[in-house]
Amino acid sequence: MRQINTDAKTLGRIARILDGKKDMIRLSLQACAHCSLCSDSCFKFRQSGGDPTYTPSYKAINSIGRLSRTRGRLSDDEYEDVRELAWDKCVLCMRCYCPIGISIPSLIALARVACREKGVARWYTTRRNA
């Protein structure tokens, strides 16, 4: 059982964001054929030497996919994973190519929006970021 360390109010806000785009997220993730062809168009993937966690679709599935399935009810550790995927492993350069035409950057951007509601983000001050 995952420990959810998020208050009801925040969860409500996250759920509202996710529900607003629920159909788009579901449609996109359902259409994804898991072919991994998007990885070649990601400079972070190429620069990492082929680390599979840099594949754009992997980042989308494991950030917004997880968030929307659970409507934001993730543990802090899981939020940290999502933060790493949506901020550290993606710079939202919008150059990922999907043969099917899924808008991967929109999905990752949405994951960022949802995470910010909980205060999970990349902070550029020494105060918040380790």
Added chain:
Amino acid sequence: MVKSEWPCRMFRSVIYQLLFFPNHKSQETTLTIQNGWILAGTIAFVLSGTAAFSQATDATSSASQEKTARTEASPAAQGASHSSRVPTWTRVHRVDDFITGDDISNGVVPADKDAPIVLFSHSAHAGAGVSCQQCHHTGVKGWEAPACAACHKGEQAVSVMHKGCITCHQEQGKGPVSCNRCHAAPQTSFAGIVRFQLYDIVRGPLFILAWILFAAGFAWRILRFRRLTRSVSGANAPLPAAAAPVADGSEAADIAFLTRGMSPMGRLVFRARRWLKRTVFASSPVMGVVSLVFHLALFLVPLLLPAHNILFSQTFRIGLPTLPEPLMDKLTLGLLAVGAFFVLRRIAYPRVRALTTVRDYLILILVTAPFITAYMAYHQWLDYRTMLVIHMIVGEIVIAAIPFTKLGHMPFLIFSRFFMSAEYSWKPGNRRW
């Protein structure tokens, strides 16, 4: 990697993949519509495979029993049985099966559809010393036979059939001559139900139902896209500008500028490369070509197969041009080879493995199942008729499942590539998420 090591590694990763799904710990396995379709398809495929296998063994054993019985009864008949597997009771092909839409407009009258089917025993006739040529294609030499429908048409074929059977029976003084001796009892055994009654249901109402589900699902998908996106005026203007090397020019102006002084051929190559750069062929050429071949075969083989077009013209009164069956046979093999390549790719490449779930393997099985069963039926592995029924059931499940499963990337692609305003659209439309 040590040479002998890779089979072990591959085997290990299959097991790992099937048992643990390392990257999808959080994916709850619930019975959604998607899972339901895949589950139904896989269960139907596995069950029917088992049924086919047991039936094939049944058929072989009953044929051999029949043969022994016959040999004991009349030693003279032994010479007539030229094959060890003489077909058992089969239905005389319904003559309307040969009629196409064109024939109807040319005034061919369909035969009475309500007449009870006729069951014919090859072994009984072969046992009585009747050779194949005495009944089949009399007067035409082997492969010189004209198209099926040239002779087997409606009432005409009925009279040929009646004349052929009854005349011979009267001459020989053997066999039935009255109506209800041939147009007789319905099949009651399990094998009979599968081979005749299920066949009629599967190729009739279920075929139409599959297409209705496909069309309805497709329309539903398109309507959802419309609802989820909005139309924006002038949406295309800012987008190509981002990619354009010349800030103030249109794409046509860019190309004209960049190809100045080039030969027409050079211009063409430049344009093609520029276009290809926006597709998967630039980033992953091998996978791009392999996937293109796979998808083309996936459409062309079922749509242009002669047998399918007979079914289309009977059901919907439409026909497409056809390609010869031996070519289709090779294309099917090619498609299955590519399917196997996709499976190996999922296992071998870490980046694909990280994305793969069991559902991906199941959908590959579901998509290739109609082709496997078609290949088996065409080459008459196991029992032909049972294989054909299985092929049709699995094929119909795939047709109906396209809009509701991962195969839904078909309607998705059409919408996202042709109607959306995005950098990579093939024909940028004016809609946005």
